[in-house]
Structure formats: C-alpha cells, structure tokens
Amino acid sequence: MGVNGWNVYNLNEVYAFTSGLSKNRKEFGFGYPFVTFKDVFYNFFIPDELTELANTSDKERLNCSVERGDVFLTRTSETLNELGQSSVALKKYPNATFNGFTKRLRPNGRSEIHPEYAGYYFRSPKFRSEITSMSTMTTRASLNNDIMSRLKITLPPLEEQKGLSKILLALDEKIETNNKINKKLEEISQIIFKQWFVDFEFPKVDGDPYKSSAGEMVESELGMIPKEWEVGTIGDYVKVKSGYAFKSSWWKSNGIAVVKIKDINNRTVNTSDCSFVSEKNASNAREFIINGGEILIAMTGATIGKFAIVPKMNHSALVNQRVGKFFLGDKPFDRVSFLYCTLDQSYVHDEIVSRGDGSAQPNISPNGIESIKIIIPHISILDQFNRLMKSNFRKITQNVYENNKLVNLRDTLLLKLMSGEIRVPLDSQGEVS
Template sequence: AIHQGFQWKEYNLNEVYDFASGLSKGAEEFGFGHGFLGFTDIFKNFFVPKKLTKLVNSTKKEQQSCSIKRGDVFLTRTSETDEDLGMSCVALKDYPNATFNGFTKRLRPKGNIEILPEYAGFYFRSPKFRATVSGMSSITTRASLNNGMLSELKISLPEIDEQKAIAATLNALHKKIDLLKRQNETLEELSSMIFKDLFLNENSANWQDGKINTLFDLLSGFAFKSSDYKESGNYRLVTIKNVQDGYIDLSRTDYLVEMPERMPKYCALELGDILLSLTGNVGRCCLVNEENLLLNQRVAKLKPKNPRDWAFGYALFRQKSIRWQVEELAKGTAQSNLSPVETSEIEIKIPPVPLLEDYARDNTPMFKKILANHKQIKTLTKQRDNLLPKLMSQEATIQI
C-alpha cells in the first residue's frame, strides 16, 4: 500500500526480515563469558544498550547463530500479558561474540529493502504496531508470538531520506526523555545517600522509639465495583499493577466516569501522594505524578501527619531495610498481603525535629524536581509516540 503524497510502502515483516530464536541455557552458565542481551534489556529500551552488562558462557557456534548486528530487531516473544508482548529493541551497531535470550525473536534485515535501524527502533515501539501485536497474540497461560504471527505483522516504510528525517526528529525527543529519566535516577540515588547518611549511619541511640504511625497514616484504597469500569472516562484507577518500585506505570488502567459517593475523599489522589503496594510484590513505593487518579483497594496511601515529613516518608519507604521488614510481615499471609494496620505498627527510630526539618528543607525541592521531570517526560513521550502515526496518515510532514 502506498500513502499518496509520500512514498510510504507497506510490507509483511517476512518480506523484510529473517526470523531467528535466541539462546536458552541453564542458570549456571550465566554471570561469566561473553555479552548477553537479556529480556529486561529489550523490554526497557528502544535501542540495544551501548554496553551489554549481562554475561553468558556461549560457544562459537551459539555466537554465530544468535549474533547481534546493526539493524537487528529484537521482539519479546512471550509475556504474562498481551500488552507486554512484542516489545522491541533495535541494535545500532555490531556486538562481537554477543548473543540474545531465548524468550526473544530476532528479526534480521534481508537486505532487499532499505530500512534505517534508527527508524525501525521507533516504528516497532509506535502505538500502531504495539496495538497490532496485542490484538493478535494467543493467550493461554502466557501470551506468545510465533513465526507465523510475525509474518502477518506489517511495517510501513517511506523512502530512506524520509526515514532519516523522521528518525532524527523522534530521536531528538527521545534523547530529552532519556536525559530526564537519568536525571531522576541521579536525584533518587542522591536522596538515598543523604537519607542513609542522616538517619541510618547517625548515632540514633538517643532518638525516640516510635512506629510508622507516629509520623504517618496508612490509608487503604476503595473497593470499586468492576461493573463500573470503562475503557475511557474522567478518572483512572490506580491498582496494584500500576505501583512499581520508584515509579507509577499508567500504561494499563481502567477508567471511571464519576467518583462513587461512598469513596473516601483521600482516594482522589493528588500530585505527590506516596503510594505503597499491599499485595503480591509488596512494599513497592512510588509518587503520584498525574491528576484525576483514584486509589483502588490493595494499594495504600502514606499520608504524613506533618506535611514537613513528605520527603522523609517517601525516602524511608524506598530504603531496603524498610522494604525487608514489610516483606517479612507479608510472609505470614497466604498471598503475601500487607495489612495497613500491621504495617503502620512497624517500629522505627524517630529523628529529632530539627533533623527532620533540615532534611525537609534540603530534600523536598529535590523530590519536587523529580515530579516536574515526570510531567515533562509524559508530555515529550506523548509527542514522540503521536508523531509517527500522524506522519503515516499525512496529518504531519517533516521537511527534508
């Protein structure tokens, strides 16, 4: 198919790429040897990291059959959910002696059709391609992607000069997003170092004995009726799957048109609210960085009794020592469930007020900067993800 005005052509993936499966080995073969592209490397990155940090004891034959070269596209072929299937990562250079994981399909360009790897990196992550993959996956116990399904998927390609122009435009946005994410990681690391220096390495023998509930209230989410869930609406529900370690993931949410009358007011979340997971992978903690979100059950809100302690509370629950106590508390239950009441009874040392005030003065701006960065990341991500479909439908053009 050719889009009028632009020489966009549509191909089945098997016309453009050869498919291959990755390397599967026992756990004892990992941690030494040669470079290895893992599942999470692919899942989290548009492009293969410049340096592969994982290692595997691979043979020369395996390195040949599972090699990584510039232009290779890697798609996750299995996942717990169809939304996470077919996540892509593209190699922008050759990786000598490196191999890729067995839960992944490699798409290697046949060489008969000109495709820029930088363009492919954005195309395979575009909402259009992602929706196509999610829609065709075969759900049994796990979502899966086989060669037959790959052959039915399509890629839209303009002329090479336009691919370069599109890739350059999208990459400019992508680099800004990456810079903000790395800045947030640095700020989180810095805040953790300051927290440990002040509160964990300090001689706290004379500090007051207390509990989490001395400084914070732990408020449970509301049990919304699933019959009220919509595919779109005014409000989005924050459930256990949205609360990740250090960030909130709103890529998959249910919607409500209106708030239930019986819902507590605190369940209407505000920017900066601290959330804690109470089920499954318990103890995950993140900050709310978007508006019009509602707190569902099995997620708790950590509310400081004194607003001064907001930054302290978030940093406290990001510490491994508290996470370990929370996980130990949940082990005694059938499904690793945390009780907000029991969690609030965890014993802690209460720092002197002047120390809490010093921490708030120096670190609250840092966490507010993290929130501001998140907002900018959301805006830039939306611009990046919306641009390619607009170019394909001729709603937007790029001057070459």
C-alpha cells in the same frame, strides 16, 4: 504500496527470524553479555550496557549475535498487550546473545531500514494493534514465524525515515535527560539521609558532625542512637491505608483515573495508561485522591513493597485497593523526603516483603507496614532534613510531569508520522527543515 507512496512489506520480506537461547538457570550470572526479556520489554532501544551475563559457546554467540539494526520481539507473554514488545539494537554488542523468549529480526539487506526508524515503528500503535489482532492466545499469548511473516512494515524513503526518527529521538533525549537529573537528585538525597540517619553525622548547632564530634549516643533496641532520638515505627511518622475496592463492572475507557499496581514503575506513577471510573463511582473514594509529592506502595503480589512518588498532576486520580497511600497531609512535600528515603532502605523493603502473608499472592496490611520499627530523629533534625530535600523532590515530580507530557506528545506524533498523516519536511540536502 501504502499511503504516500510508501512501500509496505511482510516482515519476512525484510527480516530473517531467529529464536534466542533457552538455557538452564545455572548458566547465568557469568560469561558473556546477554539481552534479557526485560531489556526488550521495557526499552524502545537495547540499553547501551547489558547488565546480565550468560555462559555461551562459540556457536551460540555466532548464531545468536546482536548487531546494529537487529529487532527483538517478545514472542510469548501472559497477556496479549505484553506480546510483541520490541527493542532495536543501535550498535554491535560483541559476544552478546539474546533470550529464548524473544525473536531476533535481522535485516536481510533487500530494503533500506534505518534502525532508529524501526525502533519507533515496532512500538507504534499501528504495529501494536496488528500484533494483537494476529497473535494466538492459549494459556499464554504467543507469536510464531508464520504469524510474524504476515505482519507488515511500512517503509518511507530512507531520508524520510531518518528525519522522522530525528524528531522522535529529540523528545526521547529530553526524557532521558530528565531521568538522569532525577536519578542524581535521588542519589544526593540518599547520601545525605545516610550521613544523617545511618552514620548520625547530622550537623549540630555549631555545624560540626554529631557523632564524630563526640555527640552523645545512647543504647536502643536498634543499636546506638543519638540522645533525644527514639525507636518508633513508620506509623508514628505517617499513616497508610489500602486504596478503595472499585468493582470490576465500574471500569470505563475515560473518567477519573484509578492507579493500580501496574501503574507504579521506576519510582513514579504513570497516570497516562490507567483504568477509569465515572464521577459517580469515584465519589465514595474521595480520601484516596492523590496529589503530587505523595507516596504510593504495592501491597500485594510479586512486586510487594514497590513504591513511588506521585508526580505533579493536572487531573484527578484515585488509588485502587491493592495500592497503599501514605497520608502526608495537605503539604506532602514538607514530609515526603524522610519517608521516601526510609522506604528505600534495604532493611525496610526486606521487612515489608517478609511480612507479606500468602505464598501464591503475598499481601501486607496497612498495620503490617505501620508497625515496622525505624529510628525517629529529634523533630528539629527531621524538619531540617525535609526542608533541605524539599526542592529535590519537587524537581523530581516536576520532571516526571514533563516527561509524561513528552511521552504523550511522542506517542501522538508516532501515530501520525507512522500513518503518514504528518509528513517530515526535508530540505534539498535531505535534512529536516
């Protein structure tokens, strides 16, 4: 019996463990739905639609099925903090199977477990710290059935599980709404970018689309372009520099945040889980202070070319040496739209990747990025596009800022709710009051 009279069990008292499928690469890309390592690693709950396929047999689909309430844990990883990341299925996925680098925990029916509660419990700091303390580290971190059997789960009464989940789901639904808005705003920006700068159908003075209304085109090394436009480079539009080389001995648990490549995800920058340096050690890197609306880019490693827009921020942050910062000036929102959409063009990304030197750890220099050739529009059209898209990118950074606050609130509540420090008030019908 745990705090507040809540029941505490070993995982093997509540769940049956099953390993996933390990198959040859040639068996993927066709067949039946497949839960990947990434699906588990990046999501509290298994995505509604599975995008990967695997060629599986009837027996494999029977033994490695995916049902509502199933918990998936990453059983092996390169670092301890990436081990035991969880995702919970909230529905049955017909004919689906799951990855061999994960374990499936299926409720054995002896205890009442609300799947949404499980999704938050297994991602809670309480469970994450237990994973880290009990897992083994050889060349890779790993979880086996013996270790998993000794891990604990705390179960409040079912109605309290549902009430707790309802509170946290409301926060996640708002986060997801903001993400959908941002995705739509980005899509709109890219559609207009393509119309203006790829199809050359930007509006003339009279409002007619340029190319289809006999706008004059001239030859260039990148093909036909509008008259008065030119072929230039990214560096003609904006300069980029590698961040500051902070010493490993300077890292602290608090102070001034330093953005590393790992903090660039989903086209934005997460500053809630950064490394930190003191004010004194940050003083030499003042030119690498980042502000909302600026663009950062990964300049080394497997994710070279990954870029992100910096959200609105309420604290200072700096850029580490393997991250590049584009210098857009004092008013980045006046110029960020064209840069963001340019970096999102596949040929630009491919060019960045191809210029990465080194086989084991590819790197690209600031000059390598700046020298990539692009079409430079006439300044009047460029300014018009940036003005038109400015509100979109302001809204995107505002939504990410709000999401970061919601995530922090959710994680704080998660810690307090799972420990019983905060109890969920329920009315006589068992609803959250």
